[in-house]
Amino acid sequence: MPNYDVHLLSGIVTYPLAVFIAFMIRDYAGIPFVLSTAAMVIGYALYVLGSDLPDMDHPNALIHRGTKPIVAVAVGSAVFVQSVDSVHLGEPWLNITAAWGIGALAAFVAWFAFTWIMPRHRGIVHSLLFAAVYGLLGYALVEFGLGMSTGEALFVGFAAFSGYTLHLLLDREVSLL
Incomplete structure (x- = not known):
């Protein structure tokens, strides 16, 4: 092959x-x-x-290892965009930081889910x-x-x-x- x-x-x-x-x-x-x-x-x-x-x-394919971080970042960014207006912890910097924390957690999950869901x-x-x-x-x-x-x-x-x-x-x- x-x-x-x-x-x-x-x-x-x-x-x-x-x-x-x-x-x-x-x-x-x-x-x-x-x-x-x-x-x-x-x-x-x-x-x-x-x-x-x-x-x-x-x-083990290079394309898998390259695609996985792109998917994780895309998922994390999408979750950030969807959650940034829903987080109300006080100061704007705190809200944005917390929304990115939620996005980063989603990216972390997506990292492992990518390999898990691959047939x-x-x-x-x-x-x-x-x-x-x-x-x-x-x-x-x-x-x-x-x-x-x-x-x-x-x-x-x-x-x-x-x-x-x-x-x-x-x-x-x-x-x-």
């Missing part, structure tokens, strides 16, 4: 093929991809990330279903998070899905679930 370097380098060098396929799909299948510079740059990042992302279900290696995370979920997340990031056009979001979602699928092809284990 390919290792970390092979997966990521494959993503780095095959992205032009994904861009070519997107142009062909746009021009011949009528999918309204918008391949703006910004969409292609974001698409490249998500394509390359996706080329190793299925291995996040392996606790077995080469399970459902190594599937086209998760490739589609990753593509939808890429789409949502661009459409709703960054406020870019629907066509740009469609392209980024396609790029994310394609990078994730590249990993499955390299592993020679493509499954629906």
Whole structure:
């Protein structure tokens, strides 16, 4: 099976093929991809990330060890944002510090929960279903998070899905679930 370097380098060098396929799909299948510079740059990042992302279900994989702190920080930050207006202990600095304490506790729990909830290696995370979920997340990031056009979001979602699928092809284990 390919290792970390092979997966990521494959993503780095095959992205032009994904861009070519997107142009062909746009021009011949009528999918309204918008391949703006910004969409292609974001698409490249998500394509390359996706080329190793299925291995996040392996606790010793570098992508697992890299994804875990990002998830923990995202959870902790989200809990802080949701709780900061609900903490009323007196001074503003005390309220903010306490809200960050709650967020840090949530991040601590998320750190361990990330590994605990991961399915077995080469399970459902190594599937086209998760490739589609990753593509939808890429789409949502661009459409709703960054406020870019629907066509740009469609392209980024396609790029994310394609990078994730590249990993499955390299592993020679493509499954629906």
